Structures are given as C-alpha cells and as structure tokens.
Amino acid sequence: MMKRMLSYKSQQRMVICVALFFLYSPFFMSRMAAQAVLDIIKEHPAFASCNYNVYPDSVSENLTPAPMGKHPFYISHYGRHGSRYISNRTGYDTPYKMMQRAEVVHELTTTGRKVLDEMELIMADAESRWGDLTSLGRKQHLGIAQRMFQRFPEVFADSAHICAISTVVPRCMASMTTAMIALARLNPKLNITMESSKRNQWYMNYQDPLLRKNFMTPKAEEAYNAYTASRMGNSRLMELVFKNPDIVKEIVDEEYYNYYLMKMGLFPLNTHLNENTYLMNIFSTEELYRMWEIDNVYWYIRLGACKLNGGNQPYIQRHLLRQIIADADSCIRLGRPGAHLRFGHDTVLLPLVCLIGVNGYDLETDDFDELEKRGWWSSSVFPMGANLQFIFYRSDPSDQDVLFKVLLNEEEAKLPLRPVSGPYYRWADFRRYCLKKIDRYERSLQKKQ
Numbered sequence: 001m002m003k004r005m006l007s008y009k010s011q012q013r014m015v016i017c018v019a020l021f022f023l024y025s026p027f028f029m030s031r032m033a034a035q036a037v038l039d040i041i042k043e044h045p046a047f048a049s050c051n052y053n054v055y056p057d058s059v060s061e062n063l064t065p066a067p068m069g070k071h072p073f074y075i076s077h078y079g080r081h082g083s084r085y086i087s088n089r090t091g092y093d094t095p096y097k098m099m100q101r102a103e104v105v106h107e108l109t110t111t112g113r114k115v116l117d118e119m120e121l122i123m124a125d126a127e128s129r130w131g132d133l134t135s136l137g138r139k140q141h142l143g144i145a146q147r148m149f150q151r152f153p154e155v156f157a158d159s160a161h162i163c164a165i166s167t168v169v170p171r172c173m174a175s176m177t178t179a180m181i182a183l184a185r186l187n188p189k190l191n192i193t194m195e196s197s198k199r200n201q202w203y204m205n206y207q208d209p210l211l212r213k214n215f216m217t218p219k220a221e222e223a224y225n226a227y228t229a230s231r232m233g234n235s236r237l238m239e240l241v242f243k244n245p246d247i248v249k250e251i252v253d254e255e256y257y258n259y260y261l262m263k264m265g266l267f268p269l270n271t272h273l274n275e276n277t278y279l280m281n282i283f284s285t286e287e288l289y290r291m292w293e294i295d296n297v298y299w300y301i302r303l304g305a306c307k308l309n310g311g312n313q314p315y316i317q318r319h320l321l322r323q324i325i326a327d328a329d330s331c332i333r334l335g336r337p338g339a340h341l342r343f344g345h346d347t348v349l350l351p352l353v354c355l356i357g358v359n360g361y362d363l364e365t366d367d368f369d370e371l372e373k374r375g376w377w378s379s380s381v382f383p384m385g386a387n388l389q390f391i392f393y394r395s396d397p398s399d400q401d402v403l404f405k406v407l408l409n410e411e412e413a414k415l416p417l418r419p420v421s422g423p424y425y426r427w428a429d430f431r432r433y434c435l436k437k438i439d440r441y442e443r444s445l446q447k448k449q
Contacts, residue, residue, distance in 0.1 A: 037372055038289045045280055047379045048288035049266040050295040051346045054083060055140045055385035059410040063151065064422040070393035070403055072152040074331045075339040076324050079144070079387035080346050081171040082137025082178075083270035085129045091267075092123050094260040101251040102242055111282070112241040115261075118278045122268055133171040134271045138178045140385035145182035147410060152391060155337045159189045166196045166343035167205045175385075176343040203319040204344050211316050220301050220308035227297055227368050231290040234258035240282065262291050270384055292379065297368045299378040303351040307366040314355035314362070317348055318438045321355060325431055328392065332427070335397040346382040353381050353388060356434065357416040358408055381408065392427065402427040 040047050046054040066072070086092065099116045102108055108116060149156050156162070162183060166176040173196045180192050216224070232255035238245035242252070265279030266288075305311040327340050354361045363376050371377075389407040405423040406413045412423040417433060419425050 037292060037377060038285060041288050041292060042285045045285075045288055046266055046269045046383075048292040048295075049263060050292065050299060050378045051350075051382050052263065052267055052270065053379045053383035054136075054269050055383045056409065059147065060412075064405075064412060064424075066393050067403065067421055067424060069395045070399075070424075071395070072154050072391050072393055073337045074328065074392040075148065075152060075155050075341070076328050076331075076390040076392070077148075077340065077387060078320065078324070078342045078344060078349060078352060079141075079175070079179075080349050080382055080385060081133060081169070081175040081343060082140040083134045083384040084137055084171045085126045085132050085134060085271060086267050087131040089123070089126070089130060091260055092119070092126065092264055095119065095257050095264060096123060098252040098257050099241075102248050105248075105251075107243050107248045109241060109243055112243075115241055115279065115282070118276070119264060121276070122264060122273065122279075125268075125271065125273055131169070131171055133174040136270060136272070136274070137171065137175065137384060141175045141178045142182045144385065144387060144410065145179035146186065148389070149183055149186045155339055155391075156183060156187055156190060157337060158187075159191050160336065161191045161193070161338040162341065163339070164192065164194045164341045164343070165200055165204060166194075167201065167345065168196055168198055169205075169345070172196070172343045172345070176341070179341065179343070203323040204342060205348055206316065206319050207347065208316045211313055215302050215309050215313055217309045220306065223308055223366070223368065224297060224301060228294050231294050232259065234287060237261070237282070237287075258287075259291060259294070262288060293372075296371060296376070296378050299350065300368070300371055300376060303347065304354050304376065305362055305364045307364055311364050312441065314351040315438070315441050317352040317355055318441065320348065320352055321434055322438065324390070325434060328390065328427070329431075332392070332394075332402055346386065349386055349388060350378060350382045353408065355437075356406075358388070358406060358413050360414070360416075362416065383409070393424070404430070 037047070044054075046052070096116075096119050099108070099112070099119060102112070103116060162180070164176050164180050166172040176194060176196070180194055183190055184192060234254065235245065237258055238248075238252075238254055242248045261279065262283055265277070265281075265283065268274060268276060269280075300306055301309060301313075303313050303316070305314055324340075331338055331340070353359075356362075360374065361376060361381065363370070363374055365371070365374075386409055387407075389410070391405050391407065393403045393405075394401070403420055403424045404427050405425065406415060414423065415425055415430065417425050417429050
C-alpha cells in the first residue's frame with residue numbers, strides 16, 4: 001500500500017440545465033474562470049506538492065462590502081504554521097541513499113552526479129533544522145497579520161483582547177509569536193495573550209485514533225492503487241540520471257525515487273534555497289502534475305469525505321469546530337471587539353474545511369477523476385501558512401442578527417448555506433447547521449458501541 005500511496009429532450013433545455021448547475025453548484029466558486037491544475041503547476045510548480053505548497057504571494061485587495069450598518073467586531077481564525085523545513089530526514093534519505101548506492105557502482109551520468117551534489121546541498125542546509133519555521137514562514141505570518149489588521153481595523157482597535165493559541169510544536173509557536181509581534185507593532189495598546197499548552201491539544205491538534213487508523217480501507221486502497229499505478233514511475237528520469245537504468249533497478253526503486261526526488265526538488269521553495277531550482281527543473285510539468293494527482297487523491301482519502309471509507313474523515317476536527325462555535329458565542333455576548341487566533345497544522349485545517357463545507361470541499365465521491373473536475377484541490381486549502389478566518393459583523397453590541405463571512409487563505413469563500421448577501425451568512429444558521437451535523441455523527445457512534 002505504501003508504495004502505491006507514492007505508487008448528464010431538447011438541446012435548449014440541456015443548455016439551461018447546465019447553466020443552472022454551474023450557477024448554483026457549491027463547487028462553482030471561481031472555478032469556471034480558474035486555470036486547469038496543469039496550467040497552475042506550469043506557472044507555480046510548488047502547487048504540485050500539495051501540503052508543501054507555498055502560500056500565495058498576493059491576495060485579492062477588494063472585499064465585498066458588508067450589509068448596510070454592519071461592522072466587523074470579532075475574528076475567529078485557525079492557521080497553519082508558515083513555511084518550514086521538512087519534518088525529518090526520511091523523505092530526503094529515500095532518494096539520497098539510492099543515489100549513493102548508484103554512485104558506488106559508478107552508475108551516475110553527468111546529470112546524475114549534479115543531482116547528487118544538489119541533494120547533498122539541500123540535506124546539509126536542513127540538518128538540525130528539521131521542522132523548523134523558515135524566514136519565509138515568518139514573512140508569511142507577518143503579512144497575514146498585517147493584512148488582517150488593515151482589512152478589519154475595528155477588530156483591533158484600542159485595547160481589544162487578542163487571544164492567541166498554538167499547538168506545542170515550535171514552528172506553530174514561532175508562527176503565533178511572529179503574528180502577535182506584527183499586531184503589537186500596529187497597535188501597542190492591544191491586550192494580547194499567548195498560550196501554547198498540551199491542555200489545548202484536544203481541539204487544537206486532535207487526531208481521532210479510530211478515524212485516523214481506518215482511513216485506508218481495503219476498498220479505498222484497491223481504488224487508490226488502481227489510480228496511481230500508471231502515475232508512479234518515470235523511465236525518462238531513470239535514463240537521465242543513471243547510465244544503465246535496467247541494472248540500477250536492483251538498488252533503485254523507480255517509483256519511490258521519482259516521487260521523493262520531486263518532493264526534494266520542490267520542498268526547498270519553502271526555504272532560503274528557493275532560487276536553487278535545479279532538481280525541480282529536471283522534471284516536466286506533466287511529471288509534476290502526476291505527482292499532484294497522486295497526492296491530491298491520497299489527501300482526499302485521508303481527510304476528505306471519501307465514500308470508499310465511509311466519508312467520515314472530516315469529523316476528526318469536530319472538537320475544534322465545537323470550540324470555534326463556543327468561543328464565538330462567548331465573544332458575541334461581549335460589548336467589545338476581539339479575536340481568537342489559533343495556530344496549528346495542515347492535518348487539522350483541511351478536514352475542518354471539509355467538515356464545514358467551505359467552497360464545496362465536503363464533496364462526497366468514490367470517483368477520483370471527479371476531484372480535479374469539481375475543484376477539490378488540496379493544494380488550494382493547506383499551503384504553508386494556510387488559514388481560515390471567520391469575520392463577524394453587527395451594527396452594535398445589542399444587534400442579535402450577527403452575520404459573518406469566511407475567508408479561506410484570505411479569499412472570500414462560500415458555505416453550503418443560503419447567504420444573506422454575497423459571502424455573508426447568518427451566524428445562527430451556520431451554528432445550527434454545524435452542530436446538527438456533528439450531533440448526527442456522534443449519535444451514530446453511540447449506536448455502534
């Protein structure tokens with residue numbers, strides 16, 4: 001399994017139906033005008049690496065004005081840490097050790113030797129920095145915090161209380177600290193509190209052991225292996241790097257080597273070596289695209305509502321969603337502005353987005369070819385520095401008709417609910433929808449016990 005893991009009577013009526021589908025489909029978003037994934041990768045190769053994708057350099061400057069009389073007063077946020085070094089050396093060691101063995105038997109071409117040199121440079125740079133936040137990661141959170149302040153100054157006025165929480169992982173704590181320093185510089189009067197404690201892990205980084213253990217069911221594994229079978233290998237790369245590819249296959253696993261070397265070429269885009277693109281440039285756009293297909297399907301099975309494993313993986317983050325709702329309810333009762341800013345991980349953010357149904361990421365299917373067509377692109381959800389922001393609006397503290405909108409990576413998003421106008425929804429509608437959904441799932445668990 002591990003190997004394969006790398007391994008719709010008249011013409012007029014039909015036109016009308018198609019038009020209506022796109023108009024009301026939760027997946028429409030901006031997809032009709034969006035580039036195909038292959039074209040995105042051609043322009044931004046890092047997109048191919050899914051959760052290793054680099055946060056976008058720019059975001060939309062114009063946001064939809066709030067309904068008349070409504071003003072932002074509270075922000076609830078969950079963000080992934082910024083760009084980091086690879087968490088451990090395993091991903092680098094896999095192709096590197098294969099290259100070392102080939103060098104010993106003099107099977108590297110001139111290009112192969114250059115590839116090995118570049119691998120050693122990347123590994124040396126990452127040594128003793130495994131998982132550390134990079135300078136780019138700090139820059140990302142600095143920019144996100146500054147834009148949040150500039151877009152919603154009412155939330156950060158005077159001595160507003162900003163409650164910042166991170167998981168206990170150093171890169172998350174560093175991301176939180178960077179963002180809070182940025183906000184403090186913009187308004188020194190802010191009442192900022194920061195916390196990083198195992199006490200909050202039950203919702204900040206909860207990984208349901210049952211769901212996590214059983215995501216790759218036999219049915220899902222069979223479908224995954226069938227999907228990836230034609231996408232794993234790369235005979236062109238083998239011929240480029242090794243003198244006698246047929247011989248070195250005894251010491252080099254073509255599928256592992258191809259997959260991990262692409263990862264090794266793309267990951268440095270998150271570090272100060274982001275201009276050192278030799279490894280990345282030996283791969284074609286089509287080869288990077290195949291890797292994206294493999295990874296995107298894997299993440300859908302693992303954290304999306306995939307029918308092949310019951311479609312329940314997003315419920316991994318039900319505790320976080322309950323906490324977000326509880327915190328918001330509490331702050332809505334207050335008469336002053338404020339924010340809850342949480343800093344964590346990709347494996348939390350993606351299922352949270354899927355559980356809520358942001359931009360149609362609650363898609364349920366057993367057809368992996370549907371993912372790209374219908375816009376289920378994990379790379380768009382959880383790049384390094386990814387974030388989900390809930391922006392709350394009201395006319396004054398006595399206003400009970402609280403509205404909110406969601407920003408996914410700072411772009412206005414859609415929810416599976418009827419909006420009040422544009423991207424604005426009633427908090428009461430969202431709250432009811434989510435709690436009913438979670439309750440229904442938890443009742444199903446009790447019946448099984």
